[in-house]
Structures are given as structure tokens and as C-alpha cells.
Amino acid sequence: MAASQIFRTAAKNLRLQTGSKVSPFSTSASAYVEGTPNTWSKLLLFVPGAISFGLGTWQIFRRQEKIELLQHRESRLSMEPVKGGEISQFNSKLDSLEFRKVKSKGTYDEEKSVFIGPRSRSISGVTENGYYLITPLLPIAGDAQSAQYPILVNRGWVPRSWKDKATASSKSDIALPSTGNQGGNFALKKQENKEISPSTSSITEVTGVVRGSEKPSIFVPANDPTTCQWFYVDVPAIARDCGLTEETLYLEDTNEDINPSMPYPLPKDVNTLIRSSVMPQDHLNYTITWYTLSAAVTAMAIKRLKPTRRLRR
Numbered sequence: 001m002a003a004s005q006i007f008r009t010a011a012k013n014l015r016l017q018t019g020s021k022v023s024p025f026s027t028s029a030s031a032y033v034e035g036t037p038n039t040w041s042k043l044l045l046f047v048p049g050a051i052s053f054g055l056g057t058w059q060i061f062r063r064q065e066k067i068e069l070l071q072h073r074e075s076r077l078s079m080e081p082v083k084g085g086e087i088s089q090f091n092s093k094l095d096s097l098e099f100r101k102v103k104s105k106g107t108y109d110e111e112k113s114v115f116i117g118p119r120s121r122s123i124s125g126v127t128e129n130g131y132y133l134i135t136p137l138l139p140i141a142g143d144a145q146s147a148q149y150p151i152l153v154n155r156g157w158v159p160r161s162w163k164d165k166a167t168a169s170s171k172s173d174i175a176l177p178s179t180g181n182q183g184g185n186f187a188l189k190k191q192e193n194k195e196i197s198p199s200t201s202s203i204t205e206v207t208g209v210v211r212g213s214e215k216p217s218i219f220v221p222a223n224d225p226t227t228c229q230w231f232y233v234d235v236p237a238i239a240r241d242c243g244l245t246e247e248t249l250y251l252e253d254t255n256e257d258i259n260p261s262m263p264y265p266l267p268k269d270v271n272t273l274i275r276s277s278v279m280p281q282d283h284l285n286y287t288i289t290w291y292t293l294s295a296a297v298t299a300m301a302i303k304r305l306k307p308t309r310r311l312r313r
Contacts (some may be wrong), residue, residue, distance in 0.1 A: 056290030208251030
């Protein structure tokens with residue numbers, strides 16, 4: 001009797017110390033102790049740190065790629081310009097000319113100009129909307145410094161008023177229906193005797209850099225050639241709209257000799273071609289950020305798994 005009483009008292013004290021009502025002979029109690037994480041939960045604590053470390057390492061490779069890309073552009077821009085008459089040598093590999101300077105003579109076909117935009121520029125803190133003006137440069141027969149076929153030239157930035165005037169001019173080319181026209185159709189004004197403006201007839205020497213089509217983001221609307229709405233540079237589509245072949249060469253004018261009396265179109269700064277929206281220094285900053293985050297979350301995981309000592313009461 002006394003022995004059974006002693007056994008019940010000892011069992012009661014054991015339950016009070018462990019805080020559990022599970023029998024000491026239960027298999028579930030021996031397999032799992034409440035409050036102790038298993039192996040998978042331990043590993044999951046280190047997943048955020050591993051991902052952050054991987055992203056930081058990826059930024060190191062991206063930084064090196066960006067350095068090599070900008071060095072490649074800078075080396076090609078420093079080469080002697082390709083003369084217009086020599087462009088025909090690259091007909092089979094025009095892509096190899098990208099970021100090479102080209103110098104060619106010709107005459108602008110102003111009537112087929114295309115406005116890309118709107119594109120904004122900031123002057124003394126004031127933002128002004130405008131467009132890029134792309135015009136075909138027609139060759140000069142018998143001139144060795146002229147290309148043998150038309151070239152699309154991005155002449156630079158122009159104010160919005162330029163497009164408004166061009167739109168108004170194109171609308172004025174439509175005449176009212178004549179009384180002798182039985183069908184009542186609109187007729188275009190006769191342009192046989194149209195006087196060619198000096199800007200169209202004068203010979204121009206262009207120094208530009210060979211570029212390709214732009215890659216628009218998902219937020220940029222699609223181009224609509226039927227309404228003359230061009231939001232980004234699509235060289236094959238613009239060439240078709242101008243009546244040229246899709247393989248037409250595309251240049252961005254980088255002429256630095258700007259006439260103060262005629263500031264527009266404003267050519268692109270050649271230095272912008274050796275800059276990127278994300279420079280190598282930015283990739284380095286991203287690397288430091290990701291590595292710091294990886295170290296922080298890994299330290300938190302280790303602290304979480306570190307056993308804590310309980311003070312005896």
C-alpha cells in the first residue's frame with residue numbers, strides 16, 4: 001500500500017516537471033518532443049539566406065558583363081567612321097556595324113519623316129515634350145562619299161510643335177472635291193510643279209552611329225503606322241512605311257557642330273551610348289545589398305536554432 005502511494009506521488013511530480021500529460025511509454029512522445037524543430041524546418045530557415053547570396057553572386061556576373069559591354073561600345077565608337085561608299089561591303093553583315101560611326105552624304109526626304117515619341121528632355125529643370133525625327137537620307141549618284149542606297153537617320157530631338165506643323169501640312173495636301181469630279185472623291189493637289197525647299201534639295205553630310213530597333217517595355221503602346229503613331233523605333237516597320245527595304249541601315253546622328261541659329265533637330269550626345277540605365281557601380285551596390293541581407297537572415301536562423309538555457313527557479 002505504501003509502495004503504490006509512493007509510485008503515484010512520483011508519477012504526479014514527473015508530470016508537473018515535464019508539463020506533459022503524455023504517458024512516458026507512448027511512442028509519439030519518444031518520436032517528437034514539443035517545441036523542437038525537425039530537420040526540414042531547420043533547413044527552411046536558411047533558404048532566404050541562400051537565395052539572397054545567389055542574387056548577390058548573380059550581380060557580380062552582371063557587373064562584369066556590363067563592363068565588357070560598355071568597353072566594347074567605347075572601342076567601336078573610337079574607330080574611324082565608315083564612309084558612305086564603303087557601306088556596301090557590309091551588306092551581308094550589317095549587324096556587325098552596330099555602334100560603328102558612319103559618315104555619308106545625301107539629301108533628306110523630308111516628306112517621309114517619321115516622329116517617334118513623345119520623348120521628354122529636361123532643360124534647367126524644365127521638362128519639355130518632343131519627338132525624335134527620323135528621315136530617309138537619299139543617296140547622291142556618282143558620289144563616292146554617299147551610300148548607294150537610302151539610309152534612315154535619327155536626326156535628333158525636336159519640339160512638339162514640329163510634329164504639329166508636319167501634321168497640319170499633310171492635311172493641307174488634301175483638296176476639296178472638284179465640281180467636275182462625278183464621284184465626289186477627294187483628290188490630292190498636283191505636286192508636279194511643287195517648289196523643292198532648300199532643306200530638301202541641299203546636300204547634307206551626316207555622321208552617325210549604327211543602331212538597331214528599340215525593345216519597348218510592356219507599358220509602351222504598339223506602333224500604328226496607319227495613323228502615323230510611332231512610340232518606339234522599329235527599323236523594319238519604319239523602313240516599310242517609307243517605301244524602303246526592311247534591311248535599311250539605321251543611324252543616330254551624333255553631329256556635335258550645332259548651328260546656334262538652328263538648334264533643332266538636336267542630335268544625341270555620343271556619350272549616352274556608353275552609358276546604361278544600370279551602370280557597373282549600381283550592380284556593385286546591389287551585390288553589397290544582397291550579401292548584407294543574406295548575412296542578416298542567416299544570422300537570425302542560427303540564433304533561432306541555438307538552444308536557450310533556462311534558469312532554475
